[in-house]
Amino acid sequence: MERGNVLVIGNSGVGKSTLIHAILGEDTTVTMTKELLVKEPSDEQKANIRFRMIDTIGFEPSWIKTHNAIQAVKKWSADSMKDGKTDSQIHVIWFCVDGTSKRLFAETISNLSKATALWTSVPIIVVITKSYSVPEREENRKMVYNAFISQKKFSRNLKGVIPVVADTFVLNENAFAAPEGIEDLVEVTNSLLPEGIRAAKDDMASFKLKRKRALAQSIVAAATTGGVVVGAVPVPVPDTAILVPTEMAMITAVAHVYGIKKDERANEFFTTMIGAGTVSLAAKTALTALKAIPGVNIGAAVLNAVVAGCIVAALGEGSIFAFEQVLLGKKTLDDIDWVTKVIESKLSNQFIEKVSNVIKKVSENADSKTIVEAVLSIFQ
16 A cells, blocks of 8 residues: 555644654654654654654644744645645544643634644544543544534544553552554554545545636736726727637636637637627626616726626636646537536526626726626626
């Protein structure tokens, strides 16, 4: 089985280093950054311990140090999402909480969730360290589960709560708490690795898709600005094709974000998208419908600018969806009929409703910036 990575994260003094030492003994440590260390099992241990551990800087009581700890883990996570960094991906996360400080469970789990926010589906094990009191263990488990309920994004990822005593704790000369829970922790972690490896790949794909979407949306926003400026000229939008160059440039740029190069096949796909959202048809429909709406009382130039911006934004919205489907392998550039329906749906009755909502946000003498902001607030 592919060897996995376990992120070990918790407050300072929670016993992370003691926990790792209890599992690895005299381990080999490789410094990766100033804040995070990778700790490998020995060759003899690898048959039973099928993961390396990434030890993080402890979270400190001060806000600044907690912030720095969160950012360190986030930076590691973001770097591991880059191509060629698969060895750094996180497959299981250990949230270490101090069994003697249960009143801090909710705050601690909230901070740990922020730090690991990029890993939206990776399995999480809460390790209750210093779990010396056997009678309190069940109560501590319940408190952990309750703390996770408020973390809706991560509650489904919680796969276990394991109390451990990593090192012998001497109560007095006649009583002590012996190490326990370590074997259970290793066994459960090993069992979760296949799921975690798949989840990490899914999280990485989702992260990259969100990055592409954000970049694509910035392109659509710029094109929408151009559409508003062009649409504001005193030439009736319904009778011109003045938006086509803006639309083609936008679609080509968005396609590039998704790794689609402009060739003959792609050009047909792009042209079909613009044709399906014909400026003449969309604008005429929008203007006719809007003029009939009671209370619409803005100048022709502003109305044209709004409609033009909305057409570009709607087309951009449709192009992002279409190219995402191609990237994900769900559709191809040969699906001409499908993309026609996608774009037509973006300029259907719901489009008129969106344009109406934009108009409600602008005044009779609204400038281009105000119109663009209103359009994007509705379409993005």
